[in-house]
Every structure is written in C-alpha cells, then in structure tokens.
Amino acid sequence: MPRHVNNPVYSAPIDVSYQNALNLYNHEQLSEQQLERALKKRGTNYDELVANHRNQKQFEMGVACSLEAMGCEVQMATRLSYNNDLLNWCDVVMPCGGDGTFLLAASRVRDCNKPVIGFNSAPHRSVGRLCLPTWCSRDVPGAVAALREGRFRWMRRTRIRTTIRCCSQIEDSIAPLDLHTLQFSRYPAVSNEDFRFQPRVVCAEQNGSSQETATTMKVLPVLALNEVFLGESVTSRVSQMQLQINNSGKWNHTKSSGVCVTTGTGSTSWHFSINCLRTHSVLELMRILQGEFGVTLDTSLEKAREVAERYNQRLMFPPDSMQLAYSVREYITFEEWPTPRGLRVRDSASSIRVRSHCVDAGLVIDGGISYPFNDGTEALLEVHPEDSLMTVHMDDQLHH
Numbered sequence: 001m002p003r004h005v006n007n008p009v010y011s012a013p014i015d016v017s018y019q020n021a022l023n024l025y026n027h028e029q030l031s032e033q034q035l036e037r038a039l040k041k042r043g044t045n046y047d048e049l050v051a052n053h054r055n056q057k058q059f060e061m062g063v064a065c066s067l068e069a070m071g072c073e074v075q076m077a078t079r080l081s082y083n084n085d086l087l088n089w090c091d092v093v094m095p096c097g098g099d100g101t102f103l104l105a106a107s108r109v110r111d112c113n114k115p116v117i118g119f120n121s122a123p124h125r126s127v128g129r130l131c132l133p134t135w136c137s138r139d140v141p142g143a144v145a146a147l148r149e150g151r152f153r154w155m156r157r158t159r160i161r162t163t164i165r166c167c168s169q170i171e172d173s174i175a176p177l178d179l180h181t182l183q184f185s186r187y188p189a190v191s192n193e194d195f196r197f198q199p200r201v202v203c204a205e206q207n208g209s210s211q212e213t214a215t216t217m218k219v220l221p222v223l224a225l226n227e228v229f230l231g232e233s234v235t236s237r238v239s240q241m242q243l244q245i246n247n248s249g250k251w252n253h254t255k256s257s258g259v260c261v262t263t264g265t266g267s268t269s270w271h272f273s274i275n276c277l278r279t280h281s282v283l284e285l286m287r288i289l290q291g292e293f294g295v296t297l298d299t300s301l302e303k304a305r306e307v308a309e310r311y312n313q314r315l316m317f318p319p320d321s322m323q324l325a326y327s328v329r330e331y332i333t334f335e336e337w338p339t340p341r342g343l344r345v346r347d348s349a350s351s352i353r354v355r356s357h358c359v360d361a362g363l364v365i366d367g368g369i370s371y372p373f374n375d376g377t378e379a380l381l382e383v384h385p386e387d388s389l390m391t392v393h394m395d396d397q398l399h400h
Helices: 016-028 032-041 046-069 084-089 099-106 134-138 140-148 168-173 270-275 279-293 301-313
Strands: 008-011 075-077 153-157 160-167 199-204 214-219 227-232 239-245 252-256 259-262 324-328 346-349 351-356 361-365 369-372 378-383 389-393
Touching: 032 046, 046 140, 075 084, 134 140, 160 168, 160 227, 160 361, 168 214, 227 239, 227 270, 227 378, 239 259, 239 324, 259 270, 270 324, 279 301, 324 351, 324 378
Parallel strands: 008 075
Antiparallel strands: 153 389, 160 214, 160 378, 199 214, 227 259, 227 361, 239 252, 239 351, 259 324, 324 346, 351 378, 361 369
16 A cells, blocks of 8 residues: 555544534524524525435545555544644545535645545535545545555645735734634634744834834745635725735736635636636627627627637646636726736736735635735735645546
C-alpha cells in the first residue's frame, strides 16, 4: 500500500441540515417530538432529513470499515473535532460528503505532501467535482482497493495564500468567523483558535513610527482551494475597494457587489456562475448584430447554444495553473466612475492586491471562514507551489 494511504484520518462532518436541527434543539431546549413539529412547521421534510443523516452515517462507517479491512488505522472526526492534532497524526485526510465537505477538510491541511482524498457520500444529490468518481461511492471497497494498488494519478491543486496588512490598532479585531458553525447571528463571532494567525512583520509608514501609522502584515493560516471573496457583508450595500493587478503599482478604484478571486479548481464553481453567458442572452446579441448591424448570422437557438458553450468553456482553466482569475461582480460604471478607466471586470493575474474602503465587509475563504475586511485593510492574494494541495485523479471508467 502506498505510504500516503496509511493511518488515514477520516473526516465525517455531520450533515449541514441535520446540524441546523440539532442546534435548534440545543438552543431552544426542545424535545425530539417538539423538534420534529417545529421543523415540519417551518416546511422542512423531517423524515427526509433524518433519512439523509442516517444514510450519511452509514456511508461513513462503510468507508471506515473498508479502510480498516486494508490494515489502515482510522480516526473519525466531525467538523468540530477536526483539529491540528489529528492532522499531525494522520498521513491522509479522507472527507466524506460533497465539495463543501472537501473544502472544509482541505482548509486545515498546510502540508503540500499530505493528500486529501474525498468520497461523495450522496452522488444522487451533489456533483462532487472534487471527490472521487461516482462509482467509488457505489463501490467503496473497490475504490479503496484501487487506491491501494495505485490505480490513480497524483495531482496538485493550486491554492491562494492571503496576506493581510492592517493598522496595528485593529490587529486584534481581525479574528476569524467560522461560517460552518454559525447559525443564529453573525455576532458575536464564532471563532476557532486553529484559524488565528500570528504576526510576521510589523513595520511603520515612511512618515513616522507612531501608533497611528504602524501597520502589521499577517499571512492567514487558511489557504483557499476554490476562491476568496471580498465584499460587504450586507449584500445590498455597495462594496468600495481599490484593486492592483500583478503588482503594477496602479490602484483602480471600484464600486461593485464584491470581488471574487479564484483558482483553476474554483473556475468551475462561483467564478463560472458569475461570468457564464446564458443561451438566450447570446441569441439576443446575435439578433441585434444581424438586424441592426447587418451581420449575416445563423440566429437559431442551436447556434446560440453552441456559441454560449464555447464561451463558457473558456472561463475554466486547469486546477494546477499558477494563475488566478478575478471577477468584479456587478461593476458600477457611470459618467465619472470608475477612476481610472480601463480595469477589466474579469481577467487573469498572478497576484491581486485589494484595499478596502468598506464599512462591514468580509474576506471569505471557500465560503467557510470569514475575516473582517474593513476600511484601510489590505489583502494580497497570490499563489506559491509549496501551498498546493495534493489529491488524486481516478478514471471515471476504471470500475468497468
């Protein structure tokens, strides 16, 4: 058996919907019968919720038993018990769930040589792009045997390193908010000591070294596998930020609904949803070109669909690419704004600096961990080979 499959820690987070129900139970001190009535009153399919939870637990036990049968030592963890001690002990992390579970498990792994190999526990409900192929979910022992026999190829997924620069006076307020465990209110923050960062450099502005001008630079301990989103927490509020692309020295003032910076892995996710063209929009543009500009075109629905698919395919790029892609959501433009002109609302870059002029903003990593990102705070987003995540690629048809 390959070394990296020995002594795995098996991450088995509780189903999100069921976790919400448990939190409701604990928060309101309800009995099981009262909980069932309360959930049904809210429109929740309680029987389906419980059945999904039981199926999840059964799947987890099936993976654990298959690994133990191969002679592996297994420790199981939930999102609350998954910690650095387990990561230091294990050789491989094997999350069971969907892409969200995979992202949560991978967020703690800093060692670029420690693999994360995911099983999609409910392929009928989620795509699981980051997980093993669907046949692995239906034949867990076969999938574990394929891993043991080396019938896969290693692959590395680029991740985003985030460095925060802020005034020393607000350093302590840059605390993480764990969105996975947050249920009732954004305040007070639900934080985890494992996500806290330590100061790396303390410097002062050139005009002095007083408390008012001293700044601190910190590298966040969480790497982004999919994307980093920066914007106001209240979605109806305009996000005012400055962007600098590729250390050009030129700052672009923007007003928008936030900025999304993605890796190749994340280019199939939120980045794709933000930028993809719909068939009917393409069809309308083609008809305008034909009717108002005299361009001879095939304006059939089939041709519009083909054009949209070709455009959308170009939005995605390889997961091991050392390039990033950024998207400025709902970029506000009018007579004298933005300044200076010329910033592309979507482009690739090797590094991106973002300076906040927001009121109550967040820097959100893979939709799971949020850090305050308010006026005067600056973030540098970049990629380094040593930050990559090791995982595996297995043939969809291998089972056959």
